[in-house]
Amino acid sequence: MLVPLLVAATITVAATTTDLRELVAAVGGDRVRVESLTDPRQDPHTREIHPHQLALLGRSDLLVRVGLDHEPWLARAAKSVPPPAHDVDCSRAVALLGTDTPRLRADRGTHVHAFGNPHYWLDPENAHGITAAIADALARIAPADRAVFDENRRRFLARLDAALERWRARLAPHAGARVVAVHDTWPYFARRFGLVVAGTVEERPGIPPSPAYVATLIERMRASGVRLVVAEPGAPASLVRRIADGAGARVVTLAPSVGADPEAGDYLALFETNVTRLAAALDSLR
Amino acid sequence: MTLPLELLLVPFLACVVLAGIHAYFGLHVLARGVIFVDLALAQVAALGMTAALLFGHGPQSDAAYYYALAFTAVAAAVFALARRPELPPGPHVVPQEALIGIVYAAAAALTVLALDRVPQGGDQIKQLLVGGLLGVTGEDVVRVATLYGAVALVHWLCRRPLLALSTGGAVTHARAWDFFFYFTLGLVVTSSVRIAGVLLVFSYLIVPAVVGTWVAATLARRLVVGMAVGGAVSALGLAAAFAWDLPTGAAVVATFAAVLAVTALLRGAVAIVRRRRHDRVRVLSATVSVAGVLASLLGASLVVFPAADHFWLDFTERWAPPVRDAFLTPGERQVFADATAAIARGTEELRRLRGIQADAQWGTRDLAPEQRERLGQFLAGRDELVAGDRLVLRSLRQRARERQRFVLGIPLALAGAVVAATAVIARHRRRRRGADPGSLTATPGEPVSRTSRC
Numbered sequence: 001m002l003v004p005l006l007v008a009a010t011i012t013v014a015a016t017t018t019d020l021r022e023l024v025a026a027v028g029g030d031r032v033r034v035e036s037l038t039d040p041r042q043d044p045h046t047r048e049i050h051p052h053q054l055a056l057l058g059r060s061d062l063l064v065r066v067g068l069d070h071e072p073w074l075a076r077a078a079k080s081v082p083p084p085a086h087d088v089d090c091s092r093a094v095a096l097l098g099t100d101t102p103r104l105r106a107d108r109g110t111h112v113h114a115f116g117n118p119h120y121w122l123d124p125e126n127a128h129g130i131t132a133a134i135a136d137a138l139a140r141i142a143p144a145d146r147a148v149f150d151e152n153r154r155r156f157l158a159r160l161d162a163a164l165e166r167w168r169a170r171l172a173p174h175a176g177a178r179v180v181a182v183h184d185t186w187p188y189f190a191r192r193f194g195l196v197v198a199g200t201v202e203e204r205p206g207i208p209p210s211p212a213y214v215a216t217l218i219e220r221m222r223a224s225g226v227r228l229v230v231a232e233p234g235a236p237a238s239l240v241r242r243i244a245d246g247a248g249a250r251v252v253t254l255a256p257s258v259g260a261d262p263e264a265g266d267y268l269a270l271f272e273t274n275v276t277r278l279a280a281a282l283d284s285l286r
Numbered sequence: 287m288t289l290p291l292e293l294l295l296v297p298f299l300a301c302v303v304l305a306g307i308h309a310y311f312g313l314h315v316l317a318r319g320v321i322f323v324d325l326a327l328a329q330v331a332a333l334g335m336t337a338a339l340l341f342g343h344g345p346q347s348d349a350a351y352y353y354a355l356a357f358t359a360v361a362a363a364v365f366a367l368a369r370r371p372e373l374p375p376g377p378h379v380v381p382q383e384a385l386i387g388i389v390y391a392a393a394a395a396l397t398v399l400a401l402d403r404v405p406q407g408g409d410q411i412k413q414l415l416v417g418g419l420l421g422v423t424g425e426d427v428v429r430v431a432t433l434y435g436a437v438a439l440v441h442w443l444c445r446r447p448l449l450a451l452s453t454g455g456a457v458t459h460a461r462a463w464d465f466f467f468y469f470t471l472g473l474v475v476t477s478s479v480r481i482a483g484v485l486l487v488f489s490y491l492i493v494p495a496v497v498g499t500w501v502a503a504t505l506a507r508r509l510v511v512g513m514a515v516g517g518a519v520s521a522l523g524l525a526a527a528f529a530w531d532l533p534t535g536a537a538v539v540a541t542f543a544a545v546l547a548v549t550a551l552l553r554g555a556v557a558i559v560r561r562r563r564h565d566r567v568r569v570l571s572a573t574v575s576v577a578g579v580l581a582s583l584l585g586a587s588l589v590v591f592p593a594a595d596h597f598w599l600d601f602t603e604r605w606a607p608p609v610r611d612a613f614l615t616p617g618e619r620q621v622f623a624d625a626t627a628a629i630a631r632g633t634e635e636l637r638r639l640r641g642i643q644a645d646a647q648w649g650t651r652d653l654a655p656e657q658r659e660r661l662g663q664f665l666a667g668r669d670e671l672v673a674g675d676r677l678v679l680r681s682l683r684q685r686a687r688e689r690q691r692f693v694l695g696i697p698l699a700l701a702g703a704v705v706a707a708t709a710v711i712a713r714h715r716r717r718r719r720g721a722d723p724g725s726l727t728a729t730p731g732e733p734v735s736r737t738s739r740c
Contacts, residue, residue, distance in 0.1 A: 042402075043409060050402075178649055198648045208416055208533040211297075211524070215290045224648040234409035237346055238421025246293070 011141050014053075014060040016071050018258040019121040020090060020130070022267040024064055026156040027134045031145050034064075037077075040257035043234065049077045060084040061141055064134060067091030070118040088137045093129035094120045097187045119256065123188035124164045124271055128157060163268055167275040168193065174282040179228045180221060180249070182235040185256050189274070198226050201235075201243060208236070214243060221247035227285050230278075232256050252281040294524050297419045297534060300427045301524070304478055304490050305516025307434040310441070311471050312495025313508055317452040320382055323365065323468070324475055324491045326390040328484045330361040331476040332414050333393045336400040345413075351476070358472030361389060366464035417483020419534045430477050437470050449505070486535045489542040490516055497549050519545050568713070575709035582702030588695035592687045599690070603683075613686040613693070625678040632672035639665055 013034040015021040021036040028034065037053045057063070058081035065071055067089035096116035120126050131153045139146040175194035182201045190197045199220060203213050220226070227249040231240050235253075244251045254274045255261035264270040315323060334357030335350045343349035368385045441448060447457045448467060457463055478487045494516040498508035522545075523538030530537075558569050584598055603610040611619055639661065645651035646658055653661070 041404075196647070196649070199644075208418070208420070208535065210531040210537075211290060211293050211420060211528045211534055212531045214420055215293050215528075218293075220644075220648050220650075224650050226648070236409075236413055236418050236421065238418045238423070240421075242421045242423070 011062060011138060012056075012060045013062045013064060013138075014057050014084065016063075016065040016074065017121075019267060019270070020064045020066065020134075022258050023121075023127060023131055024134055024138075026267070027131050027149050027153045028138055029148065029152045031142065031148060032138065040255075040259040041233065049073055053077075054081050057081050057083065062086040062088065062137055064088045064090065064137070066118050066121070068096075068115045068118040086137050086141055088133050090130045090133055091116070091118065091120065093133040094123075094126040096120065097191070098184075117184065117187050119185045120188050122186065122256065123192045124160055124167075125192060126188065127160055127267070131157065160268065163271065167271055170275055170279045171195070171282075174279070177228070177282055178224065178226045179230050180217070180226055180243075181230045182232060182240060185232065186230060186254075193275070193278075195278075197230075198224065201229070201240060208239070214239075218243060218246040221249060228252060228281055230254055233260055250281055250285065252277050254278065290528055293420065294528060296424055296427060297422050298520060298524055300419065300422045300430070300481055301490075301520030301538065302517050303427060303431045303434060304482060304487070305494065305520060306513050307438060307474055308478070308487070308490035309494040309498065309512030309516050310438065310509055311474060312491040312493075312512060313498065313505065314448070314452045314467065315471075315491060316495045316499060320365075320386060321492060322383065322386050322390060323471070324488055325484065326386045326393065327358055327361055327468070327472045327475045328479045328487060329390050329393040329397065330357050331355075331472065331479055332484070333357055333397045333400070334476075335414070336397050336404060339404040340400055346480075351480070354476045355473065358476050359469055361393075362465055362468035362472050364389065365468045366461050369461070369464055413483075414479065415484050416533065417479070417481060417486055417535045419482055419486070419538070422481050426481055430481065433477055434474060437474060441470065483535050485539050489539045493519070493542040493546050496546065500549060500553055515545065567716075571709045571713045571716075575706045575713070578702045578704070578706030578709060580702070582699045582706060585695045585698030585700070585702055588687070589691055589699065592691040592695075593684060596687070599687075599694075600683075610683065610686050613689040614682065618682055618685065622679065622682050625675045625682075629672055629675045629679070632668060632675065636665065636668055636672065639668070 011028065011032045013024050013028065013032050014037055015024050015034055016037050018036045018038075018040045021034050024032060024034040035056055037049070037057065054077060057077055061084055063084040063086070065074065065088070068091050097120075098117035099115070121130070135146075135149040135153050138149050171193045176196065177194075178196045178198040179190075180199050180201065181197050184197075184200050186195075186197055189195075199217055201209060201214075201217065203209050209217075221243075226247070229240055229244050229249050229251045231251050231253045233253060233255070240251055243249070253261075254277060255264035255270055258264055258267055258270050261273060263273040311324075315321060331354040334354035335345065337357070338347070338350035338353035339345060341349075341353075343353070365382070365386070369382055444463075444466070447463050449455075450457050451460060451463050451467065475487060475491075478490070482490070494512035495508070497515045498510075498512035502508045502511045519541050520538060523541035524534065526532060526541060527534045527537035558566055561569070584596075587594065588596055588599070599609075611622075614622060642651065642653075643658075643661055643665065646653035646661075
């Protein structure tokens with residue numbers, strides 16, 4: 001008798017990314033059933049949504065999303081199925097970076113993240129705001145479970161904060177280190193751990209850089225002694241290698257999302273993996 | 287050697303190697319009339335690479351290459367089996383291009399299906415399409431040069447049956463030779479796509495061969511012209527990519543298109559000059575009527591849609607500002623001049639300050655965090671001001687358009703129509719004169735003398 005009742009009480013949540021899925025699962029515990037609408041190993045901007053995910057979106061009670069312009073496919077999906085009644089835009093729960101970009105661009109360049117950089121989940125501190133927004137939304141759907149959600153959140157954040165202290169201590173010797181990133185994914189991560197992203201390999205996301213840009217980048221790296229390139233699993237390997245060789249730099253591949261790398265299996269493992277790899281790479285440069 | 291040259295030397299060498307072998311294969315492909323076989327083979331190779339990714343191999347691994355090659359061999363066999371030269375073309379014979387198109391579409395769809403299950407699938411598709419010319423290493427060039435040299439040698443040894451097959455001659459074991467041709471083409475395409483991407487490989491195959499066919503008569507000359515064109519376009523495209531800050535592969539493809547267009551125009555001009563006087567008049571009158579219709583349409587579009595983009599008018603105004611100034615009041619002209627000067631000043635200042643910002647970011651200039659923040663804020667504000675000045679120019683141009691609408695648009699539409707109509711009527715008259723019984727005695731193409739008809 002109890003089993004159907006429990007199933008009926010479960011809140012179905014659709015998260016747009018695996019990172020948000022992990023945070024929803026951490027807050028909701030066994031009261032929620034959450035799935036990610038995207039595969040972290042694919043480009044989130046060019047996502048083609050599958051029938052299975054449309055069905056998930058259609059039957060969900062709550063949608064948790066990154067917001068800004070990170071999910072352009074979501075508007076198309078919402079035309080096919082009625083979106084869930086409850087919706088959390090997590091970008092409203094954090095302090096964004098890269099918002100000083102003017103709406104009117106004088107240089108007329110393509111600009112993907114016009115409303116601020118959306119990779120804010122890569123700062124563990126931001127999990128405080130995001131999980132608070134998720135807990136509020138879940139409590140609106142199941143008010144009786146408010147205490148459970150708050151308690152789950154408190155325990156998760158305690159673990160995260162303890163781990164963050166450890167991660168910061170691990171990277172503290174490299175505070176102020178300059179790196180070059182392939183994409184503009186790491187400003188939140190860099191700020192939290194005291195690194196400086198001096199430049200990016202791709203001047204405009206998704207468009208191969210010109211020879212002049214690559215030459216300038218290599219010259220800048222040589223001149224300022226930047227010897228680490230932070231790549232992601234989907235980065236153009238031969239180009240990154242060429243730049244690193246030209247500048248006498250090392251390449252370290254980090255996971256931008258939970259599941260983008262087999263070692264980054266959950267939200268804590270994501271940072272554990274990235275911090276360990278980055279620290280090892282920076283140590284080796286000394 | 288300076289860094290830019292160092293960066294471009296290896297890609298250039300790779301392009302030269304590609305130009306050589308692809309110009310040769312391109313002549314065969316043109317002669318056979320299977321233009322899209324290269325795209326189909328490239329797509330099948332991509333499918334093979336994707337299959338390798340599905341089974342856990344890396345995109346640049348040897349395994350991926352051999353998967354691609356195996357898939358290409360299957361496609362080559364299908365193309366060889368599907369060729370039915372013994373059947374004359376007719377309504378019941380399906381052309382080989384149809385099968386090539388189907389193979390392309392099916393391979394592309396299967397690649398998308400497979401890549402959906404592969405990490406970074408979307409990125410892989412993008413990289414396969416545009417290639418990574420800048421990332422090519424010296425070893426890559428040596429490897430493909432050796433392979434292509436071997437393929438070229440084998441083709442030279444077997445040149446008789448291969449040439450006969452491509453030009454429609456009779457060959458024993460035609461299917462086996464066909465398979466050999468498509469397989470070696472597949473081998474070359476698979477290797478080239480890894481370094482240059484699908485679009486660039488297609489350009490190297492077709493454009494030099496087309497130019498060679500246009501300007502030379504014998505196969506050997508066409509080959510030399512094709513290789514020279516491929517090499518020259520590579521140098522031009524890479525230089526353009528460097529000078530104008532463009533993605534390399536796409537810049538070379540665009541240069542190919544531009545060279546083809548210029549060659550076509552020159553060829554047309556030479557053909558007109560070489561024609562007899564009567565033909566020249568005919569071509570000239572056709573050109574004048576097309577130009578008249580075009581001018582008439584441009585004028586009409588200015589009347590009907592003054593707020594739309596009129597690039598021809600923008601272009602004219604840039605070279606002859608009075609065309610715009612005549613339609614602005616003295617006050618508006620002053621605002622236009624002020625805004626133009628402000629944009630020039632603002633752009634220069636932005637460039638300078640962005641340089642300072644980049645220096646601070648790279649650590650080559652000391653800037654306190656507070657100064658950095660203020661610089662960022664100032665740049666954002668300055669950027670908006672320049673964009674605002676651009677809006678002022680746009681709105682003034684729009685005002686001028688509203689006034690140009692009838693004053694320029696209607697006369698242009700009418701003049702164009704009159705020119706086109708006159709050219710068409712003159713042509714019609716000439717044709718009637720040509721059809722006159724009195725002209726039967728005249729040699730075709732020669733102007734008919736009035737006295738002979740009297």
